[in-house]
Amino acid sequence: MTGPEHYREAERLLADAGVEGAEGTYFVRPESLAAAQVHATLALAAATALSDPARSAPRATVPEWDAWQKAAGVPTAENNPAGSIW
Template sequence: MNGPEHYREAEHRLLMAWEDDRDPENVRHLLAEAQVHATLALAAATAGQMAVNAFRDDINSTDVEQWADVMAQAGGGSDA
């Protein structure tokens, strides 16, 4: 799952949480899932921006390389 997909999933979980007739425990669960997806979307966006900045500045950064490896393993490719 890439960054935009995590973002969309966070939005989806939030909408589900506010549907009528939700059990409070289910609402808490959905909100926790939304938070996880939002956090992963933010991490992906941050890593992606770091890579863009390194590319623009022609910087060879170990952090960028490590994030690229993580995103490739997660199947996020360049969208993560």
């Protein structure tokens, strides 16, 4: 699942978290909130990891950047033989 997919799933879970109870009360399912928080955290991790490493350090000092790119599903020349990475 990519960062944007995690973000969209968090939004979906939040939208579906509420339940109307008796006499006009409204409840929120804690398990839906917890799952939404996990997806939102993963989306944030992906967005942070995909920021430009050149702003904080030379790319050579950030070897895990490529692993984050791969984990987040970012197209590269390696996994997209057509040549375009976008």
